[in-house]
Amino acid sequence: MSEIFDESQIFSYLDGNLSPDERKRVEELLQSSPEFRAKFQEISHLYRLSENYRKQKSIDVSAAWNTLSRKISFLTFREKVWNFTRTAAAILLPLFLLYQYVVEPVVKRNVPEQTITLASMPGVITKAVLPDGSEVWLNSQSKLTYPHQFKGKERTVMLEGEAYFNVVSDKKHRFNVLTPHQMTVSAYGTEFNVNAYKDNSRYKVTLVRGHVEVAAADSPERKELEQGEQVLFMPETKTITTAKADTYVETAWKDGKLVFRREKFENLTEKLTRKFGVTIVLQDEKLKDYEYTATFTDESLEEILELLKMSAPITYTISKQQQLDNDTFTKRVITIRSRK
Numbered sequence: 001m002s003e004i005f006d007e008s009q010i011f012s013y014l015d016g017n018l019s020p021d022e023r024k025r026v027e028e029l030l031q032s033s034p035e036f037r038a039k040f041q042e043i044s045h046l047y048r049l050s051e052n053y054r055k056q057k058s059i060d061v062s063a064a065w066n067t068l069s070r071k072i073s074f075l076t077f078r079e080k081v082w083n084f085t086r087t088a089a090a091i092l093l094p095l096f097l098l099y100q101y102v103v104e105p106v107v108k109r110n111v112p113e114q115t116i117t118l119a120s121m122p123g124v125i126t127k128a129v130l131p132d133g134s135e136v137w138l139n140s141q142s143k144l145t146y147p148h149q150f151k152g153k154e155r156t157v158m159l160e161g162e163a164y165f166n167v168v169s170d171k172k173h174r175f176n177v178l179t180p181h182q183m184t185v186s187a188y189g190t191e192f193n194v195n196a197y198k199d200n201s202r203y204k205v206t207l208v209r210g211h212v213e214v215a216a217a218d219s220p221e222r223k224e225l226e227q228g229e230q231v232l233f234m235p236e237t238k239t240i241t242t243a244k245a246d247t248y249v250e251t252a253w254k255d256g257k258l259v260f261r262r263e264k265f266e267n268l269t270e271k272l273t274r275k276f277g278v279t280i281v282l283q284d285e286k287l288k289d290y291e292y293t294a295t296f297t298d299e300s301l302e303e304i305l306e307l308l309k310m311s312a313p314i315t316y317t318i319s320k321q322q323q324l325d326n327d328t329f330t331k332r333v334i335t336i337r338s339r340k
Helices: 007-015 020-032 034-057 061-084 086-109 247-255 265-276 285-289 301-311
Strands: 115-120 126-129 135-138 142-147 154-166 174-178 183-187 191-196 203-209 212-216 222-225 229-234 239-244 258-264 279-282 291-296 314-318 333-338
Touching: 007 020, 007 034, 020 034, 020 301, 034 126, 115 126, 115 135, 135 142, 154 247, 183 191, 191 247, 203 212, 203 247, 212 229, 212 239, 222 229, 222 239, 247 258, 258 265, 265 279, 265 285, 265 291, 265 301, 279 285, 285 333, 291 301, 301 314
Parallel strands: 154 174, 279 333
Antiparallel strands: 115 142, 126 135, 135 154, 142 154, 154 191, 174 183, 183 212, 191 203, 203 229, 212 222, 229 239, 258 291, 314 333
16 A cells, blocks of 8 residues: 555544544555554554653642642641640550551552553554563554552453563562463563463463463463473363473564464464454365465565465455444455365
8 A cells, every 4th residue: 555644643543533534544554564563553652652641741730739738737737636645545546456457448449440451453563561560562453451550469460362471570479461261370570472362262371481380260280381381271171281382483473473384274364364353264174284384574464365375276365344334344354265
């Protein structure tokens, strides 16, 4: 696509101020243009920073100072009162204990915890820094939810999709990743990849460095991984197994690459579906058993399909998107069949 969007149009897209046609053109560029995706990711990062800045600017400094001044005045007054009421300590102490151990915990429990939800759209890889300094790369069509601040003895986040974690080491506070179907990945400081899209029949946890433990709520099994190993979790049966893993193949996506090593065609098309936000239909069952070895970097979906067509007896068709009544568009459908 030859049309070029400037930064202001991308900011308008992130604000939700573009028309349906303009939004469609942005999303088509995200799927077809690596350069535009890179530019979009940079501006998305700036957008999030500017949003945080706007929130900080919205703080009423004068009101905050007045509140602090009142507290200081109150503390000064309380000190004077205390000098006159020391003899009443036997009465005040039970009241203080009642407040500290009964009233205050109830109040804190009723204060809703602030959480942040980060979502990555098709064709976009999003990087975030968590409150403890840990880094996360979020793959296309994935969602991560985490608290505004980690509290207590554990650092817990919720993932739906795929993410690469570089966890800051903290021996006193365990880091937990909760996925759909109640799989939990736990560590204290390490690097690992979690692939847990909700509709997948198999979840994968790949350890790049350090140590992790994987468990499921309804399974008695707990697996501890060593570097270069992988856990396979089957949500339907709640079974957990371990295997050797090619960490480069499993984590290359965070660097914008799709790497396949004797990959079944069915698994390959699943990754293309996630990356480009399309629906791929294999019309012939025998296509699922085809195996591919390839590395794709900045190729568009159409370029990848043409390369696959050149290396195997397949052909394909791509449907046009249809506009719905709510001004959204259907996904493109790619139908792949055997070439006669």
